[in-house]
Amino acid sequence: xxxxxxxxxxxxxxxxxxxxxxxxxxxxxxxxxxxxxxxxxxxxxxxxxxxxxxxxxxxxxxxxxxxxxxxxxxxxxxxxxxxxxxxxxxxxxxxxxxxxxxxxxxxxxxxxx
Amino acid sequence: xxxxxxxxxxxxxxxxxxxxxxxxxxxxxxxxxxxxxxxxxxxxxxxxxxxxxxxxxxxxxxxxxxxxxxxxxxxxxxxxxxxxxxxxxxxxxxxxxxxxxxxxxxxxx
Numbered sequence: 001x002x003x004x005x006x007x008x009x010x011x012x013x014x015x016x017x018x019x020x021x022x023x024x025x026x027x028x029x030x031x032x033x034x035x036x037x038x039x040x041x042x043x044x045x046x047x048x049x050x051x052x053x054x055x056x057x058x059x060x061x062x063x064x065x066x067x068x069x070x071x072x073x074x075x076x077x078x079x080x081x082x083x084x085x086x087x088x089x090x091x092x093x094x095x096x097x098x099x100x101x102x103x104x105x106x107x108x109x110x111x112x113x
Numbered sequence: 114x115x116x117x118x119x120x121x122x123x124x125x126x127x128x129x130x131x132x133x134x135x136x137x138x139x140x141x142x143x144x145x146x147x148x149x150x151x152x153x154x155x156x157x158x159x160x161x162x163x164x165x166x167x168x169x170x171x172x173x174x175x176x177x178x179x180x181x182x183x184x185x186x187x188x189x190x191x192x193x194x195x196x197x198x199x200x201x202x203x204x205x206x207x208x209x210x211x212x213x214x215x216x217x218x219x220x221x222x
Contacts, residue, residue, distance in 0.1 A: 029194035035210075035212075040214075043157070043210070044212075045209050045210065045211065048209055056209060084181070093156065098206075098208055099205075100206075101159050101162075101207050103159075104155075106154070107121060107154075
């Protein structure tokens, strides 16, 4: 596609439920990143993929968070047993490589009630 | 990764030049300085990147003094559509980006 796409654009869930957020990177981009942005805050790095492997998972806040990438393309961020503090906008970015310019998607706004 | 400090907010009027300064006293030799722009409900968008001296593109200019401990993003003749949050980032190229809280620029008529 022309840009990075994310789905859903908005997700409202109840505390304790699991959610899956999807990211479709720009075709051909080998690197993929997930960030989280809480209201009025800057972006918080979560995880980075190079191809299908994740050399840097340092930003995942807890073991309730996991991510995978298949076929070197689509990535899914899964949050298990969601908590209210997980409410944020989850942003995905992709780039041609680790040292290449990152292009961001529009984000998924997650609200945990 | 070098820590950056920038003003929380700035106000301007249409047609004025806006300069946003970012401090990065602990910048490393291999670090680049990158600026992103973010509109509400959108992901950040790359504006400009530089290593030293001055860089200019169709959107902005980036001024970096010789000691590289600070940098200034210059937006010429801002319009209402330049109202956004501007992030200064320092690191090796475009690797894992560390965003601060940014500078919220408000452009008024």
